[in-house]
Amino acid sequence: MTVLFDQFKNAPRVVLQRLGDEEEARRPLPVSGVLAAVWTLGVGLAVLTTLTLIGWMAAPRGAFAEGLPGVFRTACLIWLAAHHTGFAIPGGAVGMLPLGLMALPGFLLYRAGLWMARDADLRVRIPVRSSEESPEDAENTRRRAQLVLVVQAGVSLAAPYAMLAGVIALVARNEVVQPFLGEALISHFALAFATGSIATARTIGPWRSMLRLLPERPRSLVLGTAAALGIMLVAGMALVLGAITVSFGEIRRLTDALDPGFIGGLLLLIVEALYLANAAIWSLAYMAGPGFAVGAGTLVAPTGVKLGAVPSLPLLGALPSSGAAPAWALTVVAVPFAAGVVAGVVVARVAPTASLEAAPLWGVGCGVTTGAAAGLLALLSGGPLGGARLTVIGPSAWEVAFSVALEVGVSAGISAGFVNWWLVGRRPAGEPDRERVSALRAVLRRLRRGRDRALPGHWLDAAEADTQPLPVIRDDRAGDPVAGTAGEAARANRIAPAQPGRPEIVDETDDRGGHVIYVDPYAWDKN
Template sequence: MTAILDQLRAAPRSVLGKLPGVSDDDESRRPLPVSGMLAAACTLGVGLAALTTLTLVGWIAAPNGTLGAGLPGVFRTAAQAWLAAHHAGFAIPGGRVGLLPLGLIILPALLLYRAARWMARDADLRLRLPARLPKNSPREQANARRRAQLVLVAQAGVSLAAPYALLAGLIAVVARNDITQPFIGDALLSHFTLAFLAGSLATARTIGPWRAMLRLLPERVRALTLGTAVATAVLLAAGLLLVVVAVGLNFGQVRELSGVLSPGFVGGLLLLLLQLLYLLNVVIWALSYVAGPGFAIGTGTLVAPTGVQLGTVPSLPLLGALPDSGPVPGWMMAVVALPFAAGAVAGVVVARVSPSPSYEAAPLWGFFTGVTTGLVAGLLAALSGGPIGGGRLAAVGPSPWQVAVSVALEVGVAAGISAGVTNLLLLNRRARAPLDKAAAPVRKAGAAIARAASKVGLAEADARPLPGHWMDATEADTQPIPVIRDDWQDEHASAEAETRAQARPLPAADGRDGRGGPRRDIVDESDDRGGHVIYLDPYAWDRD
């Protein structure tokens, strides 16, 4: 697709159009709306071509009129699959279809991302950054540049999303038939949202690397975004692990369902592809199971850690991994602890990305991370489920609001606690950093003096290490007192005995003993000895 777009870039500017009043310096780039329209049209063309080819293979493998009469029916089916890839629903006789494979969204997302990268290069968006910045503090200049870059990213996203959504509306009109009728409103909204996200992300990536993309956001928003992404990733990983374990334990039932369908070789490959496309839906259902509310496979059913109640399920081999109806073993309740683990990890990330100067603010931001994670989980739950016609299968998948509330509370509480503890440790480490920096020059100077003294002969070159650890005044408050070993000589006891032998039981009031001399066992710390204050070294015995 990028090769086609590069050929369009080399086309004459007079054919592709050019805004009036553009100087000769701008001949090397197109206007942003023109580049966005070209990228949107190329994305739709390539995506529809790929899905039409895949649909044609399925029509050849099963020529029973399933996909419509002739090639027009094949194209309508491919167009409906393209709309379903953007999660646009369909109306059918007696109900609607909203349970669409989320894995199919990967194809248009990748095509839109590549097209948006080409659009950013073709319009040369780096030259559109404002050259004039406020002549204030560097922080204000950085904020002004960040706001300008965010505006640029939003403009690029709209330039790609607007024509993409309009073309999708035309496809929705063409894809209508007597059985399935796409919802035009859903098609416009889903195409615009996906194209805007892909275009904004690709444009931000063009401005700078991934770290620079994150710096476009304010500090607190960046911390919440990273914390929410980490918590969501941990929950999805837990859901994927649960699905793999369930498929492994019930692999016989999955294989039995595959044998009942008897799809053949080509049909088997298409069935395997369909299950892979629905794998993300099933992983989100497992996330809802881990969070507690569980999910439903039809009206009146429930699959949750508290119990399982099932009826007749659709004949999809992947659903053979569902547990049997009845009570769940008690050890399965342990999966409820996984959201708390995700919250603990997210809280650490939030505190490290943006430490709070106050102790009480960090738990609050951790709880906000849980709330945003709950909103994301609820959105994923809404996208992963939906009706399959009317009647009993009108409710399939998890409840969005229940998943959102459960994840917000579980992740929020754990993230608040871990963020508070991590922030406290970071603040204490920063408080001790000046003391460590002040002690470093003292240690270096002492080592230099010792080396110089050993060279001139004032000290032994191979001096024996002192017992224990000698502490200076800068680290005396942070290091433990050395422990006296049994093989050390107690010099304090001998000095005390000698002092007691020299002293008399009743000393005079003026500080002199009976022999008229000054007492040696009394040290007056208030005497400065002519301006020099006398300090006692409590660890002098360690250096003797």
């Protein structure tokens, strides 16, 4: 199927290249976005339909009583669930969906975004910098143009993808299950926009070059938030795996009580693996303090555990027993504070500020963004799982957001202020503060610019060569008779003239030695 799709997408370009009109072979960005969206939906539904068909053949009298149409509707429901689209059932709703299932559409959308950026031949035409424009202004202009292009590419992929998702939601409806159309449109658009934008930005060069699209201060907040969330999620996953190891006997007993058989046991194992991401976020809420619920009137927190009847999912066998929490459980509360310390160090090192009083405020701001991100993850990890008591499952989003913002913000503010003082505030005796800060910021700017420079040959950097004149330096040294004679002899004995009809080839002549060097700056684009 991939080979046929490659032939289909390359056919117009091959025909136009044979006709000698290569520029017209490049598709507009919206057209490439539609093709990428159709490809993603086609491949994803094909994979899920195949897996569902295998389950139907293993148990033809099971849940697929409608035959092959029921198989396809089930595959459509799984595809919608992979985008975190809930659906209504008799007596309630299902909203607690496995976040691990989002890996399939996320990977397909990322690959489709890379293909869209190459197929549309996205380029940023930066105007020639005037003599009055400073290098900082030119860099800001280029960054804004690149950021606008990334947003346009994300919308070009997300808009048709969301429209197709609405059709899938209508097809998947039946008398028992009815997907929420609004959630389908929003979730598909959000996931496609995020992955499409990242894929487009990735074509600039290395991953670190993507951060150059953001100004210095937002970049520091993004990196600090990512560092804090990463530490807490890794610690949460470690806590989940430790609980599974300790409670493995109880998990096995619950699995044997279900008696799923070989095929059912394999499917149950896959479902539990997909819910591990939800469990890691629940552990994050546990470490932050609010904890999470497994039904109405229940609570699992470091201060204590109160449980009732839980769903028959063997993974829930790793939950602690009701009663007072052990003393070691309170030690996990230190993880958000440790994550805040690391986040504050990152914020201060990425963007030190000359105002020592402002650095702690930026650390607190990093705590606020981390809390907002943690609250969003808590909202996605929980939800209803039916009616009655199962309408409340998972952590409270606003409680997790408030707790994480407070804990991470306080520790990040302290560490950011100290590190910023260490980088900027310490100066040799007798040196003015303003000169010290200016010199340090200039050095950091030059180092960061050289470190984050994109690799040569990528489209967003190479396109700038179309508008930047290449200097030709000539040194005839007319005042030096010896050098002038050597220069005339060199010009008289040139190896080869510039090729006619090739204005892109620059003739750079070394008058001292008589060597001629031809440089083609567009060789990377000529196959």
